[in-house]
Amino acid sequence: MALIIFDCDGVLVDSEPLANRVLNEHLRAVGLDLALDESTALFTGLSMNSSVALIEARLGRRLPARFVPDLRAATEHAFRGSLQPVSGIASVLERLRSPSCVASSGIHSKIRRSLELTGLRRFFPDGRIFSAEDVSRGKPAPDLLLHGASRLGFAPADCIVVEDSRPGVLAARAAGMRVFGYAERTPSRVLAAAGATVFTEMAELEALLPD
Ligand SMILES: [Mg+2]
The missing domain is CATH 1.10.150.240 (Putative phosphatase; domain 2)
Structure with missing residues (x-):
């Protein structure tokens, strides 16, 4: 899993x-x-x-x-x-079978408020939200992703990261994790060059993620 x-x-x-x-x-x-x-x-x-x-x-x-x-x-x-949720993400989270978490460059209070404002907080209980505040080096360093994976008991090779920015994709690759890059606002070629498998609609992500 x-x-x-x-x-x-x-x-x-x-x-x-x-x-x-x-x-x-x-x-x-x-x-x-x-x-x-x-x-x-x-x-x-x-x-x-x-x-x-x-x-x-x-x-x-x-x-x-x-x-x-x-x-x-x-x-x-x-x-x-x-603030609005990203289009289609609620449906991805509803149907997700795999364990999941958030790893964000934001501070904890901002992450929680953003999730609450958009109705997504119910998908991520307290122990599944990781912030750049938790580590000394934020993205593009791999520290935050490695910290989250370790806290939840997963090896990097068993993690899949969903990112939309170049620093985030670089962080995932540096952590030794697979990464899917959502190219809605960052050009596909930038995410692909950083090491992501690129997708452009959240509906596509459902097919990429494991059952
Ligand atoms: Mg981002």
Whole structure:
């Protein structure tokens, strides 16, 4: 029996357009003026720590202390009004026979709130939610995926990861896990080049996953 490890943002909840719009506005406010598609390509799938390191490298200076809490609050506000589940994912989770969990670059409170807002929390009890907060290195490092698998008693070779971003696919490959890449918002060629088996509709994922 395989463990199916779901990424949260972009795989379970359709948060990337909302989160990337808020991030883009906050980047502009600190002097990093990027087109929305450019900042989306740069930051999608990164943990907050990895994002901050990248922003500071681009700016050549430290971010103000309020940047992260302000960004988190604004993102949460945007989610509260309009966060939706990814199209077709509820049906995949309803029919899933294999054990599953979430491994997300978000913090625990954000993951739980996102799942609650979209009606998906019932599929993931407390012991099946893993966050970048639980490990020292977020994606694209394999640490979070290895941590979740180990906590649930699965070897990496018995895990299947469902991801939608390049850092997430790289994390899965570095962990020695199979990975299915949902190419709704990241180009198929980017996910395939990182090592994913690509699919474009959640209905296809049902056929890829083991019975
Ligand atoms: Mg994602």
